[in-house]
Structures are given as C-alpha cells and as structure tokens.
Amino acid sequence: MNETAYTYGILGFFSLCIAAWFWLERDRARRGERLIAATRRMAAGDLEARAGVRGHDDLGVVADAVAQMAARLKTLGATYQERQDWFGLLLEHSSDLILTLDTDWQIGFASPSLYRFLGWPMDQMVRRPLAEFVHPDDAEAVLAACRATPVGPAPGEPIAFRLLHVDGSWRSVEAILSPPRNWSGPERIVMTARDIGARERLERELAQAQQMAVLGRFAGGVAHDFDNLLTAIQGYTSLLLRDLRPGDSQREGLEEIRQSSERAAGLTRQILAFGRRHAAESGPVDLNRLVGNLVRLLPPLIGDDLALVTVLAPSIGLVRADPGHLEQVIMNLVVNARDAMPDGGRLTIGTVNEQVTDFDPRASPELPPGYYVMLTVRDTGTGIDPDTLPSIFEPFFTTKERGLGRGQGLGLATVYGIVKQCEGHIDVESAPGRGTTVRVYLPMARAESGAGGPGAPSATRSSRIILLVEDEEPLRLFAKAALEEQGYRVLEAGHGWEALMRLSEFDSAVNLVIADVMMPEMGGTELARRLAVERPGLPILFLSGYTDDEMTLRGLGPPSAFVQKPFTPDVLARRVRELLG
Ligand SMILES: Nc1ncnc2c1ncn2[C@@H]1O[C@H](COP(=O)(O)OP(=O)(O)OP(=O)(O)O)[C@@H](O)[C@H]1O
Ligand SMILES: [Mg+2]
Missing domain, CATH: 3.40.50.2300 (Response regulator)
Structure with missing residues (x-):
C-alpha cells in the first residue's frame, strides 16, 4: 500500500514537472513570438513598437536590448530628419541653380530654384538629357565641358550657355561643373549655375552706351564744323538777298543756296541731337498736353489704315525737357511705327508715371532708381529681328530705301540723343511679326514758376x-x-x-x-x-x-x-x- 502510494507520488511529481515544463516552454514561445512581432514592426518603421517581454532570462535581456536600440534609432532618425529639413531649406532658398548629371548626361537631380527659373515641372526635367534644355549653339561647348570635367577635386572653368525656359525663350546662365567627391552613386557631375541675364543686359547696355558716346562725339564734332560753315553761308546769303532788288536775276540762285543750306542745317541739327550737343531749352513739360496737341496733327501723317489710340494716365508728372525735342522724339517714333505697318494696324501712344526701385530688374546705370514719366509708342507692325535690334540707334543705320526725307537712319539716333540729354532711358521691345514697343523713360521734374516772356525791343540801339x-x-x-x-x-x-x-x-x-x-x-x-x-x-x-x-x-x-x-x-x-x- 505504501509502496503504491509512493509510486503514485513519484508519478504525480513527474507529471507536475512535465506540466510545468510545458507551461514554461509555451510561455517562452509566446514571449519569443511577441519579440519577433515587435522587431518586425520596428523593421517596418514603427520604432515605438515594444515586445512587452520582461525577465532576467536571455529573451528578457534581448528584448531590453532591442528596445534600447529602437530608442536610439528614433533619436538618430529625428536628428537625421532635422538635418534633412535643414538642407532642404537651404536648397529651397538658394538662388543658385543646382543639378546633377549621370554618366549619360541625364539630369539626376534639379534644385527647386532651377524649376522656378525655367518653369518646367520636376517630372519633365529629371531623367531627361541635359542637351534637351541647352541652346543648340551652346550644346557642343557644354558637352565638351562635361567631358573635360576634372576627376580631381578642383572644379572646372565657368562656362556660359543658354537654357530653355518652358515658354520657349532662352535664359543665360554661367555654370561651374565639378565631380562629386567620395561618391559612388551614378552622379558624375554636380553643376552649380547662376542666372546672368541681368549682367548680360547691363553689359550690352554699357557697350551700346559707350559705342553711342564715341559715335556721338565723332558725329557731333563733324556737325559742329559744318554748322559754322553753314552759318556763314546762310548769313551771307541772307545779307546778299536783302541787298538785292526784288526782280534781280541773281535772286533765284541765292534762294536755292539758302534752301539747300537750310536742309543741310536740318541734317546737322539731327546729328547734333544724337551727339547730345544740341542746345536745349529745358522747361517743365506736361507730356500729356504735348501728346494731346501733337496727336491732332498726326492723322494726315499716318493715313487712314492705322487706328490711333492714346492712353494717357491722369495726373502725370512733369518732365524737364525741350518741348520741341520731345515732339521730335514722338514724331520720329510715330513715323517708324507707320512705316512698320504698311498694311494697317494699331498705333498706341501712352504715358504713365513709373517708379524704378533699387530692386527693379529694369534698374541699371542707364536707368537709375527714381521717378519717371514713361512714354510708350507701340505698333502692331513687322517688328524687328533680333540681329537688327542692337544696331537700330546707330546713326545712318536703316533697313529702308535710302533717300533724303526717307530712310536716312537718323530717326532713332536723334531720339536716343534727345532722351540721353534729358538723362532718360530708351528701351525697345520687338519681335518679328509681333510688333514693336518703344518705352522712353524721362526723369520726373518738380514744377517751377514759368520763365518771363521776351523783353520789349529797345529804342536806341546805336548806344549799345x-x-x-x-x-x-x-x-x-x-x-x-x-x-x-x-x-x-x-x-x-x-x-x-x-x-x-x-x-x-x-x-x-x-x-x-x-x-x-x-x-x-x-x-x-x-x-x-x-x-x-x-x-x-x-x-x-x-x-x-x-x-x-x-x-x-x-x-x-x-x-x-x-x-x-x-x-x-x-x-x-x-x-x-x-x-x-
Ligand atoms: N517701329 C518699328 N518697327 C520696325 N522696325 C523699326 C521700327 N523702328 C525702327 N525700326 C528699324 O530701325 C531702323 C532705324 O530706324 P531710324 O528711325 O533710326 O531710321 P529710319 O526710319 O530707317 O530712317 P529715318 O528715321 O532717318 O527716316 C529702321 O530702318 C527699321 O529697320
Ligand atoms: Mg525713322
């Protein structure tokens, strides 16, 4: 009996042990599964996931280490994100244009500034060959520069070329190409470029202003000598004519001399105006009134085929200029517009107050910041092709049939001289078939009390x-x-x-x-x-x-x-x- 009880006791004990062992194994398996599930969630990015496995056994220690690793990863991730945001911010605010090129000269990365600059959406630039965006005339040079980009750390020489804007126009940039250092990715070149459109415009304007100044000095000098000669010719002719009897046979010849020298004087006046050596009566001029008066005289000049529109801004500022010269400016521009619209069109003359600020893209040494009155003459005519545009202000440059009174190439040269004499600026925007807009900026003046009229003639001249x-x-x-x-x-x-x-x-x-x-x-x-x-x-x-x-x-x-x-x-x-x- 005792023996049997003993045996059952032993069996019971072993059964208990086996049950405990099973229970422990199941618990361990469950904790292991929880740990595996938690690490999987972590791997999927959920660094908050915890297995909830505790204890001093190996699973507990591993679970603890994994939790610590996740916490550390989270801190690192946050730091990484912060730096990422920071570089993103720098890139977003950079005005430099940054792009990377792969081995086959495809664009790998383009900075937000580049999308803003060229207007293309991102997906239309990335993975496309750079050549598609480079001006055909510059493509070869750009490719050569890419190929020649040194492998060493020093960047290559800057290269200037034109990039295609989404609107079809070309934008000038200057770029430096350098190879990415310590980089094993497919990127072969990092290109940092800069918009040089404004600089090019300033350089062009400066070169043109210098050329005009030289031409002006030359032409003005010649015209000055002619003026002296013409004054003597005209003066003596007038004196001779005065002394001749009304029916004298010499009269006709002398009249001819006088008229010819008057025409010649007209020409020298235009050249002097270009050379800015034209003596000017400058008073405060109300451009609206001047345009208003002039417009009444225009219909016979421009014919019936042209619609004439005036857009005069109210309360326009006064400008300091010779009213006669300003009329000449408008007339020359109107005649050019008329000639550009042989089959009819619309001619618009406008005035408006304009302020050029320090940050104005129009501002330049030729157009310093300040208040201006802007005169606009716009036509819907033939337009001017880009090759001709740089020459139009040169004296004697014309595309018209040459001849006295028509196509002498002095119209715009005169306008240029007068505008510069008023310390103003002239700008021509034109494209073939799209008409021409001429903008004349005249510095605004303060009104002054008018000058007195001419004095009364003196009685006793002999005493003077x-x-x-x-x-x-x-x-x-x-x-x-x-x-x-x-x-x-x-x-x-x-x-x-x-x-x-x-x-x-x-x-x-x-x-x-x-x-x-x-x-x-x-x-x-x-x-x-x-x-x-x-x-x-x-x-x-x-x-x-x-x-x-x-x-x-x-x-x-x-x-x-x-x-x-x-x-x-x-x-x-x-x-x-x-x-x-
Ligand atoms: N509004 C315009 N539209 C098209 N082309 C123009 C216009 N204004 C000027 N041009 C071009 O510029 C050239 C020079 O103009 P400019 O007024 O100096 O001389 P011109 O008109 O040829 O001769 P001139 O004025 O002495 O009679 C013109 O021959 C023409 O080719
Ligand atoms: Mg002309």
Missing part, C-alpha cells in the same frame, strides 16, 4: 556796345555785319582772353557779350565764369549748337541765352533785343 567773341572768322564777320545792320556797335575778339582784354579797355561801356562756347585759349564757359565775378550782371549770349552740358552754362550766373547755330541775322537780332530789353 556788343562784344562779339568767336574764333571762326567767317562766322564772326557775318555776325558782326548782322549786328551792325541793326545799329549796334560791335567789338571783336577771337577767344576768351582777348575778350577779357577788350573788356578792360572799354570798361563798363559794353552792354552784352556774345560768345561761342568752344574756342581755343579760353572758351565761352570759362569766359562766362570769369565775367560772373568781374562783371556780374553783364548778359551773355552763347552762340551754340554744341554744348555738352547746357545746364552748366545755365548755372553760370549772369542772365544768359542761346542762339543755336546755324542762325539767321533775324534770329540773332531777336535774341539780342530780348537780352538788351
């Missing part, structure tokens, strides 16, 4: 003494004759020094000085400066048609005026009368 200072002898003799005919007494001098000497001889008897601006020894400007000190109040009349800066003459002090060369005896007499009042 005029000192005539002119180096060109024929011109001096002609002017002297013209003045003496009016009854004035005339003293002569060949330059400024001589004039000062003559003045000291005659002391206060001299009532007026007439002086050429450009003379050897001492020119009219310097003479005027000295007179302002030695003889303040003595009026000076400049014989001019040739002044680089008439404002300096204006600011000299004594009441001064201009007679533009070439002049007739009547014009000279009228100016003298005005000054001697």
Whole structure:
C-alpha cells in the first residue's frame, strides 16, 4: 500500500514537472513570438513598437536590448530628419541653380530654384538629357565641358550657355561643373549655375552706351564744323538777298543756296541731337498736353489704315525737357511705327508715371532708381529681328530705301540723343511679326514758376556796345555785319582772353557779350565764369549748337541765352533785343 502510494507520488511529481515544463516552454514561445512581432514592426518603421517581454532570462535581456536600440534609432532618425529639413531649406532658398548629371548626361537631380527659373515641372526635367534644355549653339561647348570635367577635386572653368525656359525663350546662365567627391552613386557631375541675364543686359547696355558716346562725339564734332560753315553761308546769303532788288536775276540762285543750306542745317541739327550737343531749352513739360496737341496733327501723317489710340494716365508728372525735342522724339517714333505697318494696324501712344526701385530688374546705370514719366509708342507692325535690334540707334543705320526725307537712319539716333540729354532711358521691345514697343523713360521734374516772356525791343540801339567773341572768322564777320545792320556797335575778339582784354579797355561801356562756347585759349564757359565775378550782371549770349552740358552754362550766373547755330541775322537780332530789353 505504501509502496503504491509512493509510486503514485513519484508519478504525480513527474507529471507536475512535465506540466510545468510545458507551461514554461509555451510561455517562452509566446514571449519569443511577441519579440519577433515587435522587431518586425520596428523593421517596418514603427520604432515605438515594444515586445512587452520582461525577465532576467536571455529573451528578457534581448528584448531590453532591442528596445534600447529602437530608442536610439528614433533619436538618430529625428536628428537625421532635422538635418534633412535643414538642407532642404537651404536648397529651397538658394538662388543658385543646382543639378546633377549621370554618366549619360541625364539630369539626376534639379534644385527647386532651377524649376522656378525655367518653369518646367520636376517630372519633365529629371531623367531627361541635359542637351534637351541647352541652346543648340551652346550644346557642343557644354558637352565638351562635361567631358573635360576634372576627376580631381578642383572644379572646372565657368562656362556660359543658354537654357530653355518652358515658354520657349532662352535664359543665360554661367555654370561651374565639378565631380562629386567620395561618391559612388551614378552622379558624375554636380553643376552649380547662376542666372546672368541681368549682367548680360547691363553689359550690352554699357557697350551700346559707350559705342553711342564715341559715335556721338565723332558725329557731333563733324556737325559742329559744318554748322559754322553753314552759318556763314546762310548769313551771307541772307545779307546778299536783302541787298538785292526784288526782280534781280541773281535772286533765284541765292534762294536755292539758302534752301539747300537750310536742309543741310536740318541734317546737322539731327546729328547734333544724337551727339547730345544740341542746345536745349529745358522747361517743365506736361507730356500729356504735348501728346494731346501733337496727336491732332498726326492723322494726315499716318493715313487712314492705322487706328490711333492714346492712353494717357491722369495726373502725370512733369518732365524737364525741350518741348520741341520731345515732339521730335514722338514724331520720329510715330513715323517708324507707320512705316512698320504698311498694311494697317494699331498705333498706341501712352504715358504713365513709373517708379524704378533699387530692386527693379529694369534698374541699371542707364536707368537709375527714381521717378519717371514713361512714354510708350507701340505698333502692331513687322517688328524687328533680333540681329537688327542692337544696331537700330546707330546713326545712318536703316533697313529702308535710302533717300533724303526717307530712310536716312537718323530717326532713332536723334531720339536716343534727345532722351540721353534729358538723362532718360530708351528701351525697345520687338519681335518679328509681333510688333514693336518703344518705352522712353524721362526723369520726373518738380514744377517751377514759368520763365518771363521776351523783353520789349529797345529804342536806341546805336548806344549799345556788343562784344562779339568767336574764333571762326567767317562766322564772326557775318555776325558782326548782322549786328551792325541793326545799329549796334560791335567789338571783336577771337577767344576768351582777348575778350577779357577788350573788356578792360572799354570798361563798363559794353552792354552784352556774345560768345561761342568752344574756342581755343579760353572758351565761352570759362569766359562766362570769369565775367560772373568781374562783371556780374553783364548778359551773355552763347552762340551754340554744341554744348555738352547746357545746364552748366545755365548755372553760370549772369542772365544768359542761346542762339543755336546755324542762325539767321533775324534770329540773332531777336535774341539780342530780348537780352538788351
Ligand atoms: N517701329 C518699328 N518697327 C520696325 N522696325 C523699326 C521700327 N523702328 C525702327 N525700326 C528699324 O530701325 C531702323 C532705324 O530706324 P531710324 O528711325 O533710326 O531710321 P529710319 O526710319 O530707317 O530712317 P529715318 O528715321 O532717318 O527716316 C529702321 O530702318 C527699321 O529697320
Ligand atoms: Mg525713322
């Protein structure tokens, strides 16, 4: 009995042991499964997943280590994301254009700035050959630069080329190509490029301005000499004509000479205007009123086939300019627009106030920031092809049939000179078949009280003494004759020094000085400066048609005026009368 109980006891004990063992094994298997499931979730990215396996056995230790690893990975991931965001931010705000090229010169990566710059959506740039976006004329050079990109750490020489914008236009960039260092990916080149459109525009404008300045000096110099000769020709012709009887047979020939020299004077005036050596009467001008008056005269000029539209902004600012010159600007632009629309079209003349700010893409040394009044002349005509565009302001450049009165190539040269004299800027936007828009920016001026009208003619001229200072002898003799005919007494001098000497001889008897601006020894400007000190109040009349800066003459002090060369005896007499009042 005891033995049996003993045996059952043993069996019971073993059964218990086996049951406990089974239970422990199942528990271990469950914990193992939980651990495996948790690590799988972690592998799938859920770093918050925990197995919930505790204990001091090996599973507990492993579970603990895995949990620690997940926590560490999470911290690293957060740091990584932060840095990723930071580089993304840098890239997003970078104005430099960054792209990578694979071995087959396909675009691997393109920075957001590049998408913004060219307007292409990302999927239309990535995995496409760079050549598809490079101007055909530049493609070979770009490919050569890619091939030549050094393997070493130093980047290659910068290369300039044009990239295709989504709108079909080309954008100029300058790029540096370098190989990515310590990189085993497919990227072979990192290209960092920069928009150089504005720089190119400035360089173009500067080169054009320099070229125009040289041409202007040259043309102005020639025209100045011609002016002196023409003044003498016109003057003597007028004097001869005055002395002839009405029916004299010589009259016809002399009239012919006079008319021809007048036409020639018209030409030199245009050239002088281009060279900015055209003496100008500059007053505050209301461009709207000027355009309004001029537009009434235009219909016969432009014909019936053209629709004329004026868009004048209300309360336009005043500009400081010679109204006659501004009319000439508008007329020249209108005639060009008319010629560009032989089959009809629309001609729009507009005015508007414009502010150019420091950050304005239009701002340049030629168009400094400030307030302007902008005159626009737009046509729907033939347009100008890009090869011709850089030349249109050159004097004597024309695509029209050459001839007097038509196609002399002086229209835009004159406009350019006048606009520059007003310290303004001119910009032409044109494309073949798409018409032309000319924009003239004129600096805005403050209004001033108007100048007084001409003085009343003097009664006793014979008592008046005029000192005539002119180096060109024929011109001096002609002017002297013209003045003496009016009854004035005339003293002569060949330059400024001589004039000062003559003045000291005659002391206060001299009532007026007439002086050429450009003379050897001492020119009219310097003479005027000295007179302002030695003889303040003595009026000076400049014989001019040739002044680089008439404002300096204006600011000299004594009441001064201009007679533009070439002049007739009547014009000279009228100016003298005005000054001697
Ligand atoms: N609105 C325009 N549309 C098309 N082409 C133009 C326009 N304005 C100027 N051009 C081009 O520029 C050239 C130069 O113009 P510019 O006014 O200086 O001389 P022109 O008109 O040929 O001769 P001119 O004005 O002396 O009679 C023209 O011959 C023409 O080719
Ligand atoms: Mg013209």
